[in-house]
Amino acid sequence: MTFRWRDTVPVGLAALALLAALVMGPLPAIWAFSDLLKDFGEGVRALRDRVLWIRLSRMLLISAVTLGVAVPVGLVQGWLLARSDLPLRRCLLAITPFPMFLPPLVHVLAWFGAWQVRGLVAIVLVYVISFTPFVVLMVYRSLEQVSRSQAETLQLIGGTRLLMQSELRDALPAALVGGSLALVFLLSDFSVADFLTSVGPKVTVYADSLYAHHLALRPAAAAAAAVPGLVVCLGLMLGVLSLRRRLGAAVGDRFLAASPVPLGHMRWPIFLVSFAIAVFGSLFPFFSLIGQIGEWEVFRQQTRLAGGHVIYSVGLAVAAATGMVLIGFPLSWLGVRLRRPWPIDLLIFLPLATPPLLYGVGLIRQWNRPGLDWMYLGAGMVIVALIGRYLAFVYLALGGAFERLDRPLFEAARLSGAGLWQRTRSIALPLLWSPLASAWCISFCFTLRELDTLIMLRGGQQALTFYLYSHVVFAREDQVASLALLLAIMTYAPLLTYLILARKPLQLI
Amino acid sequence: MSYWKVLESVASELHKLHTPPSWMQESTIKGSFALMLQNPCWKISTQGMAIGQRRRGRLLPVGAIALLGLSLLAACGCVSKTAADRKEVVLYTSLNEPTARSVLSQFEQETGIRVIVQADTERDKTVGLVRTLIEEKDRPRADVFWNSEAANTERLKQAGVLEKMEPVPEAASTIPPQYRDPDGYWYGFAARARILIVNTDLVSAGEEPTSMWDLVDPKWRGKGGIVRPVTGTTLTHVTALYELLGQEETDRFLDGVLDNECHLPPGNGRLASLVGEGQIHFGFTDTSDYRLVKNEGRPVKAVYPDQEEMGTLVIPNTVARVRGGPNPENARKLIEFLLSEEAEAILAHHERGHIPLKPGVDRPEEVRVPDEMRTMEVDFVRVGGMIEQRIQEMDSRFP
Numbered sequence: 013m014t015f016r017w018r019d020t021v022p023v024g025l026a027a028l029a030l031l032a033a034l035v036m037g038p039l040p041a042i043w044a045f046s047d048l049l050k051d052f053g054e055g056v057r058a059l060r061d062r063v064l065w066i067r068l069s070r071m072l073l074i075s076a077v078t079l080g081v082a083v084p085v086g087l088v089q090g091w092l093l094a095r096s097d098l099p100l101r102r103c104l105l106a107i108t109p110f111p112m113f114l115p116p117l118v119h120v121l122a123w124f125g126a127w128q129v130r131g132l133v134a135i136v137l138v139y140v141i142s143f144t145p146f147v148v149l150m151v152y153r154s155l156e157q158v159s160r161s162q163a164e165t166l167q168l169i170g171g172t173r174l175l176m177q178s179e180l181r182d183a184l185p186a187a188l189v190g191g192s193l194a195l196v197f198l199l200s201d202f203s204v205a206d207f208l209t210s211v212g213p214k215v216t217v218y219a220d221s222l223y224a225h226h227l228a229l230r231p232a233a234a235a236a237a238a239v240p241g242l243v244v245c246l247g248l249m250l251g252v253l254s255l256r257r258r259l260g261a262a263v264g265d266r267f268l269a270a271s272p273v274p275l276g277h278m279r280w281p282i283f284l285v286s287f288a289i290a291v292f293g294s295l296f297p298f299f300s301l302i303g304q305i306g307e308w309e310v311f312r313q314q315t316r317l318a319g320g321h322v323i324y325s326v327g328l329a330v331a332a333a334t335g336m337v338l339i340g341f342p343l344s345w346l347g348v349r350l351r352r353p354w355p356i357d358l359l360i361f362l363p364l365a366t367p368p369l370l371y372g373v374g375l376i377r378q379w380n381r382p383g384l385d386w387m388y389l390g391a392g393m394v395i396v397a398l399i400g401r402y403l404a405f406v407y408l409a410l411g412g413a414f415e416r417l418d419r420p421l422f423e424a425a426r427l428s429g430a431g432l433w434q435r436t437r438s439i440a441l442p443l444l445w446s447p448l449a450s451a452w453c454i455s456f457c458f459t460l461r462e463l464d465t466l467i468m469l470r471g472g473q474q475a476l477t478f479y480l481y482s483h484v485v486f487a488r489e490d491q492v493a494s495l496a497l498l499l500a501i502m503t504y505a506p507l508l509t510y511l512i513l514a515r516k517p518l519q520l521i
Numbered sequence: 522m523s524y525w526k527v528l529e530s531v532a533s534e535l536h537k538l539h540t541p542p543s544w545m546q547e548s549t550i551k552g553s554f555a556l557m558l559q560n561p562c563w564k565i566s567t568q569g570m571a572i573g574q575r576r577r578g579r580l581l582p583v584g585a586i587a588l589l590g591l592s593l594l595a596a597c598g599c600v601s602k603t604a605a606d607r608k609e610v611v612l613y614t615s616l617n618e619p620t621a622r623s624v625l626s627q628f629e630q631e632t633g634i635r636v637i638v639q640a641d642t643e644r645d646k647t648v649g650l651v652r653t654l655i656e657e658k659d660r661p662r663a664d665v666f667w668n669s670e671a672a673n674t675e676r677l678k679q680a681g682v683l684e685k686m687e688p689v690p691e692a693a694s695t696i697p698p699q700y701r702d703p704d705g706y707w708y709g710f711a712a713r714a715r716i717l718i719v720n721t722d723l724v725s726a727g728e729e730p731t732s733m734w735d736l737v738d739p740k741w742r743g744k745g746g747i748v749r750p751v752t753g754t755t756l757t758h759v760t761a762l763y764e765l766l767g768q769e770e771t772d773r774f775l776d777g778v779l780d781n782e783c784h785l786p787p788g789n790g791r792l793a794s795l796v797g798e799g800q801i802h803f804g805f806t807d808t809s810d811y812r813l814v815k816n817e818g819r820p821v822k823a824v825y826p827d828q829e830e831m832g833t834l835v836i837p838n839t840v841a842r843v844r845g846g847p848n849p850e851n852a853r854k855l856i857e858f859l860l861s862e863e864a865e866a867i868l869a870h871h872e873r874g875h876i877p878l879k880p881g882v883d884r885p886e887e888v889r890v891p892d893e894m895r896t897m898e899v900d901f902v903r904v905g906g907m908i909e910q911r912i913q914e915m916d917s918r919f920p
Contacts, residue, residue, distance in 0.1 A: 063920050203787075210786035211800050214749065216920055224751055224916040226648045228909050229655065229676065369648065376656040389662065463642075467649035470639050470662070473618075481642040482617050488817065 022342075022432060029342040030356070036339075037363035037400030040374030044366065045238075047231040055236030064221045064237055071218040072244070074132070074205075075198045078139040079191045085140075085289065086147025087180055087187045092286050093148065094155035095179060097272040099283050105152065106511045110294040112145040113457035113503045115477060116197075116204045117484065118496045121304075122297035124208065132215060134208045141293040143194035147187045153412065154186035155179060156269070163270035172273055185255045189408075192248040199241045200367050200464070222367050231373070238367045245365035250357050257353075257415075298500055304493035314494035318479055322502065325460060325476040328391060332398035333455035337448055339399065340406030347407060348414040364404045368464030371401060376468060394471040398459045405458060406451045413447030446514050453510045457503050476502070609635040610851035613654060614667040615647040616640065616838070621667065624867050628858045634851050639663065647673060647752065654682050654843065664846035665855050667838065671700075671709060672757045674839040675905020678706040684844035690853070692860035695879045697891075700837045702902060709837025709901075710860050711868040711875035713807040714894070715758050716833065717824040718793050718814070723802045730803055732827050733762075737777025746784035746792050746804030750775075750915045754789065754807055754836050760911045761834055761899045775918060785919065797821050807836075808888075809873035816872055825894050832895035837878060838868075 048055045058064065092098050093105045111119065119138045123129055129137065158179060166175040202219035209215045218241060225234035275282055305311050315322075343360070347353040363371055375397050379388045387393055417440065425435050441448075463481055466472025480495040487495075614621050618640040625636045641650045651673055654666060658681065666683065668674045677683050683706045686693075693701060693708045700709030719729050723744075730736070736745040748755040762771045784801050786792040793810040795801045797819030811823050825833045840859045842852050858864055862882050868875035869884035877884055878891070 061917075063917050066920060206787040207791075210791055210795060211746075211784050214785040214919065216749075220751075221916070223648055224912060226652055227752060228912040229651070229680065230909075369652065372649065373652060373656055376653060380657055380660050380662065382660075467641070468653045470637070473639055478642065482619070482640065484642075 026342040026346045029339045030346065030359075032339050033343055033400070033403055034359060036396050037403055038359045040378045040397075040400065041363045041366040041371055042374070043377040044370040044374030045235045046377075047235045048239075051232035054230055054232040058225060058230070058233035058236040059239070061221075061237075064218075064240075067216055067221050068218045068240055070215070071199060074135060074139070074217070075195055077136050078143065078198065079194065081136070081140045082144040082147050082194065083187050083191050086144045086190065087151050087183060089144070089286060089289055090148045090151025090183065090187070091155060091176065091180055092282065094152045095158065095270065095273050096282075097274050097279065098286060099279065100287070104286060104290040106508075107290055107294040108148050109145045109507060110504060111141050111297070112143060113461055113507070114142070114297060114500055115461045115463065115480075116142055116201055117207070117481070118301075118500060119297055120204055120207050121484075121493060121496050122300040130208050130210070131212055132209075135205050135215065138204050138208070139194075139198060143191075143197070144289075144293065146190035146194050148190075150186040150190035151183045154183045157416075158182075158270045160270045163273075167273075175273060185252060188252045188255075189249075192245070192252050195248060196245050196365055199245060219367070222369065226369055235370060238370055241367065242362075242365050246358065246361055249361050249365070250354055253357055254354065298497070298504075301493045301497040301500065305490050305497065307490070310490045311494045311497065314491055315498055318476060318495060318498060321474055321476040321479045322498065324391075324474040326502065328394055328398065328475060329456045329459040331391075331395045332402070332459045333452045335395060335399045336403050336406045336455040337410075337452050340403055340410050340451065341444075341448070343403075344407045344410035345414050347411050360404045360407045363400045364402065368401075369468070371397070372465055372468035375465075389470055391471040393469050394466060394475070397465050397469060397472075398462060401462070401465055402455055402458045405454050409451040409454060410444070410447055413444050417443060446516055449510055449514055450516070453506050456506050460499070460503055608633055608851070609637055610848045610855050611637045611639070611662060611664045611846065612667060612855065613639045613650055613663040613665070613843075614641075615650055615669045615673075616667060617642070620868075620871060620873055623871050624859065624864050627863070627867060628855060631858070632854055634854060636855065651677065655680060658682050658844075661843050661845045662847070663843045664848045664852035665840060666843055667840045667859065669713075669838055670754050670757050670836050671707070671839045671901040672760065672905045672908045674707045674841055675702070675902055676908060678702065678704075678841070679906065682844060683707065683841045684846075686842055686853075686856065690857050690860055692857050692862075696860065697878060699898070699901075700878050704902075707839045707841035708856070708860055709839050710878055711865050712835045712837040712878055712891075713754065713809050714825065714833050714835050714876060714889070714896075715754060715805060716808055716811060717803050717826050718796045718806045718811045719803040719822050719824055720796050720799050720801070721820045721822050723799055729822070729824050730826075731824060732830070733774065733805070734777075735803075736783055736805070737774060737781050739781065741781065741802065743782040743784075744802035745781065746786060746795065746801040747778060748787070748789055748792055748805070749785045749919050751912055751919070755805065756908065756911065756915065757836055757901075757904060758805070758834055759915065760904045760908050761897060763907065763911065764899065764903055765831060765897060775915075779919070793821075809875060812872060812874040825889070827897075828895050832897045834897040834899065835876065835891050837901075838875070 089108075093101045093108070098104070116138060119142055123134070123138060123141075163175060163179075166178050170177075200219055202217050202223065205215045205217045206220075222234055222237050225231075225237055343356070347356050347360075350356065366374075375393070379393060379396075381388075387396070421439060422435055425439055430438070461477060463475075463477040466475050466478055472478060476495070476499055480492070480499060483492055483495060612621075612625070618638055621638060621640065625638065628634070629636055639650070639653075641647050647668075654661075654663060654677060657663070661682075666674065666677065674683070685705050686708075687705070689705060690708065696708055696710065700712070702708070717730055717733075717735075724730075730738075730741065730745070735741055736747060750756050750759040759771070759775070762774065766774070784792075784795070784804070786795055786801075786804075789806040789810045790813070792801070792804045793806045793814045796804055796806075797814040797817065799820075803824075808823065811821065814821050815823075827833060840856050842849070842856060846852055862877075862879055865875070865877040865879055866883045869877050869882060869888050874885065874888045876888055876890055880892075884890070
């Protein structure tokens with residue numbers, strides 16, 4: 013059954029959302045790259061620099077090793093949580109997303125403080141812990157669509173082995189979407205490598221080159237050096253997204269979810285491994301930070317000192333997450349409805365793939381104008397920046413939800429004379445309640461951990477992440493651990509609330 | 522209801538953090554919340570449909586829009602005032618904010634002028650701040666730039682971001698000439714010395730390194746450390762070495778650093794901590810970072826290097842007025858204050874122990890002033906002019 017053009021969301025609203033998204037995200041990113049036009053020669057010279065390519069290759073290698081571990085582990089873990097009769101799988105699923113919302117520095121503090129691990133192995137370890145949840149959640153979401161008839165057929169033909177092989181193969185594009193999202197964060201990060209190679213052989217990465225050009229006040233070179241990373245991220249993300257769309261199937265009205273696959277006598281040994289993976293990544297940083305704090309009084313004192321920053325950060329995150337959901341809702345509908353959605357995909361993912369410092373430059377150029385002081389000098393600027401940067405996650409989450417909507421129900425409502433607004437209000441929104449809440453939670457958590465975009469904005473100075481990073485070098489270890497723990501609690505709290513209320517895992521896509 | 526109370530407290534906290542514009546009084550924010558609470562839109566009929574679904578379906582968009590609206594309303598309360606006649610001054614500083622605040626709060630108390638601070642984190646290496654100043658050059662939002670070293674200030678002067686101080690600040694008259702811009706764009710105060718921090722548990726008394734060349738001595742292979750010289754005081758230090766020792770000698774030193782397996786931490790504070798923890802035997806850092814580690818009770822001592830030869834490098838904090846800043850009069854007052862003996866004394870007594878450059882400033886005994894040591898003779902204007910080239914070289918040399 014085909015969908016009519018104006019089934020769920022008014023076209024005018026979608027156009028308005030597209031315009032808002034364009035102004036908040038892609039336009040500043042494009043502004044930032046405009047330096048290339050001013051001094052093309054400098055840009056070309058930067059691209060001819062051998063060091064840039066060495067560092068990019070090094071970071072891609074680190075990313076490949078990271079994803080080489082994260083994708084298979086996440087694929088199997090996702091399958092176990094989604095399709096097997098693993099004990100406590102809902103609990104494990106609930107704690108899985110925690111690590112991906114913590115800033116990498118919090119992981120570094122937790123792991124480095126606990127074990128004094130360092131070097132390349134430590135870098136990969138921190139990244140694997142941070143980004144494996146992306147893959148697990150994507151795979152879980154993909155495997156939710158396996159139908160009972162499909163599973164039973166495969167089980168009859170080739171038993172559990174064939175069933176697992178087939179389902180893992182089908183979930184691979186989703187796992188790669190998770191991996192490509194992780195790559196965006198990996199390529200723009202330098203702090204993990206910098207910190208974990210403080211002692212011993214130094215590892216410099218791609219983002220170091222970008223910073224060096226900014227430091228040398230060569231804007232065209234900085235923009236040009238960012239292009240290879242941008243191309244890699246966008247190319248991979250759009251390619252994998254398109255693949256996922258092609259392979260992904262909408263759930264029909266006759267859909268029956270497949271029964272869990274029995275693991276037999278291996279159930280408990282597998283559970284122990286799965287439990288270790290989930291708990292290791294999610295709860296270890298939490299307990300490690302508590303251990304580093306030592307005395308409750310220190311934590312209490314730091315919480316009191318940082319109270320204003322906590323409230324400010326929560327305020328920013330609430331506003332940004334709500335804005336993202338409001339804009340992302342019609343936009344993701346548009347992405348699902350269009351025959352060729354790649355231009356919208358490109359626009360939405362461009363700010364996320366743009367290095368944060370460049371994005372900050374673009375924001376200044378766009379908003380530091382007469383009459384816009386009310387926006388530029390306050391928290392409004394930060395909210396707009398965060399919406400522009402992280403809208404991609406809402407777009408992904410709600411896009412997936414739109415694809416899964418029960419289409420005949422809409423058709424029936426339309427034939428019964430229900431208008432567009434009534435269909436949206438009475439059918440779409442109730443059905444999408446859980447994905448909307450999930451998207452809001454995801455946005456909230458990502459905006460809480462953001463630092464790089466805030467650095468260049470006056471309104472970002474009061475955020476808790478800024479306060480934490482200001483203290484990393486100059487405060488005592490227990491004080492820094494207290495602040496990191498506070499950030500972790502702020503991140504975990506809405507996630508737990510969602511999980512308790514919705515009784516569903518986070519829907520990343 | 523409790524949710525709205527939380528939001529109300531958010532708005533009220535935001536209001537405390539930033540003074541809202543005159544049209545946005547506290548009562549307006551709170552009044553808006555009260556209106557939202559009384560809004561009858563929550564009481565939507567659920568007739569003809571599953572109650573839960575219908576309620577969610579209607580509440581969601583209304584709630585979301587209200588949430589965004591309220592948050593933006595609260596955000597508007599955070600907008601800083603911009604008119605030049607208001608009693609405020611905007612300071613961009615590369616110092617970490619708590620240190621800067623120790624002086625600024627005194628200024629605020631004495632003058633009643635509120636200082637709006639935009640700072641940087643050590644992790645971001647002043648990149649964000651310098652780029653922001655350059656990007657805002659045509660429509661400046663800052664009044665004063667307080668940099669923790671001199672080279673980047675000189676670069677900003679050359680980029681046309683700074684404004685010459687005319688007349689010369691009264692407090693500047695007693696600043697030694699090597700710590701001020703001869704053209705009058707920036708002035709130095711409250712310096713830091715580049716010292717060797719040594720772990721006294723790992724290095725016995727009498728065997729401490731005394732020169733920068735000890736970093737490249739095979740005796741100390743794998744035991745010394747220096748920050749990767751692409752930013753901050755280490756970059757200024759290395760650029761000054763090129764000026765003083767020449768290309769060949771400095772290249773020899775830097776090659777030696779790599780050959781001798783020196784550790785390259787991300788910042789001077791981190792290096793000082795690592796020496797304090799005993800993970801590195803010794804390394805170059807700033808006196809301010811040394812003092813923090815010493816105050817924690819770590820087994821460290823400071824060695825002022827090369828006292829028999831070229832001397833120890835002393836790098837001043839610098840302050841300058843931003844060209845076209847919105848509050849020029851208040852900017853002058855802040856600069857006068859920062860260059861005063863009072864400000865230098867506050868920074869000297871701070872736990873980071875900055876070195877007063879003016880004679881006779883009150884300071885703790887352990888804070889050594891330039892007169893008590895042999896210092897490197899550095900022309901910071903020349904160093905600032907060379908720094909761009911050196912960044913590229915150092916970035917390639919330490920890949």
